[in-house]
Amino acid sequence: MTTLIGLVGTNSDYSTNRKLLQFIQRHFTEKSEMEIVEIRDLPLFNKPQDKTIPEAVQLLADKIEAADGVIISTPEYDHSVPASLINALNWLSYGIYPFVDKPVMITGASYGTLGSSRAQLHLRQILDAPELRARIMPSSEFLLSHSLQAFTDENTLIDNEQIEKLEGLFEDFLKFINITAQLNHAHDLNKREAENFSWERV
């Protein structure tokens, strides 16, 4: 069965993005095995000269490395990705490269109308950076607006259309993971390039 990591894109105690991932985890339990991971215990990235990676980061990296794909659910803070998620991605591309060629699907929930649309665009650009090089599922966007009102008391999505859309995207993501697995010709090279990448030599 496909193994997935659901990455909660915030360090907040209460998060509708966490709820969304929990819903996905439950709703697709027959199609995939998903583990939800948190970023709240990671220290603030400060580019340590000796490139030591904190244990919590290494653990996270190992899980991502082992999974077939990653779903990142991001809120939007100030038109962009939360600092805590940028922080996690800063660590996960600093001398370790778990995201290289990893299939990623982006979802997002927000209290307002726009459903984290701007943050999702930024996240795509970030995941495209030379040290991350994720394979982001193209032409797919799952924006959950008014997320405080979007769930039932049992944490199920209320809107059937939303569920339908999510089901379609999820099916596509599983296919995308398979296709990506075949796009492996450049993988070794990509990995090597990411590892050897240095801004000082660009």
Add this chain to the structure above:
Amino acid sequence: MKIVGIVGSNAEVSYNRTLLQYIKKQFDYLFELELIEIKDIPLFNQSNDQTKSVPIQNINRKIMQADGVIIATPEHNHTIPAALKSVLEWLSFNIHPLENKPVMIVGASYYDQGSSRAQLHLRQILNAPGVHAIVMPGNEFLLGKVKEAFDNKGDLKDKGTIEFLSSCLDKFVQFIKVVSVIEGPKKPALEPEDLYATGKIETTVEGVDMYADDWLEQAAEAVNAVEGDTYVKLDRGLLTVDQLNYFLASMPMELTFADSNNQFLYYNHTLPAEEMLASRNPGQVGNPLAKCHPQASFKNVEWVIQQLRSGELDAVRVNVPTHGPDKFVVHNYQAMHDKEGNYVGINEYILDFQPIIDWYLKQTGKTLEGGADGVSGASASDHAEESDAVSGASVREEDEVMDAVSGASVKG
């Protein structure tokens, strides 16, 4: 013009810091630039509000007081570093110091694009409703290949780059003026001052009555204060307490120290109260400032302290013309700061400028325009003019402040 420069990286080594240091040094004729470091700011977490913590409040205060902000950002993973984003999240959560603040973005990076993507993201972030900064359009200063850009003195090497930076900064100064016209004058109201010193700071001696005539003796005992021939290490020197006293007593002015809790802690006691320019009694040491001034002048005393504490003014100078025509007595209220720039109190030094002016004229053979009258200020109207000239910083409040001060000296 006061600008703060935010170093957008928490890394030990940062070329963006170097760039801001260079701007501070090279363009000091355009504005006064204060660098702000972000490494002590915790990672933003909306479930753990630390808005009231000292490092965040410090940044908040400095930005509020500045005319404009320059942010220097590196680029990590095609966007701004988490540490910088985190600071902006704190500054848009429960406080909004960047609201309507003119901001200029610069960036340095190792590769030739010079943080171009991070700068675009930063523009969008600063535009978000919670931040609502007014970012200067155009004038993108991207410093690529930064490892080769500076010489070993930290100066930019390339002449064209320097010229472009200079033109961007010129425009930023203009931009700040334009924005201030659009926004209109909007100074934040300053916090009220506790003239009764009911609060406490780290150095406040507790358990001793501030109003007691022997506060000094009691407080000295409480903290085991040293005196006499005990050595004190200073920045920079080594003196005994006696030597320190001789030194301060020899200063050709009356010195007074009031701490940031508004407690009167020290004056260089050389003359009896009635012979001083502004009389002080030994028993007053330790008093809250409220006790040293008549109630009618509290508003003005408060105004002076507010200016100094907020950084609105570094010094307030007031001529007190009640000493007769042969003196030009000026009360100088100078803000004191620790090494981090935090306000720690007032150095009030009072002196008669007249002998200095006379000496200067004698040595140089120069005369004052308008003749001796202008110097001696014999008439009341001359006084008014002179006091304006000296205390330019506080022209508007001149009359009020003057009342406060003369009130203080009368009361003693």
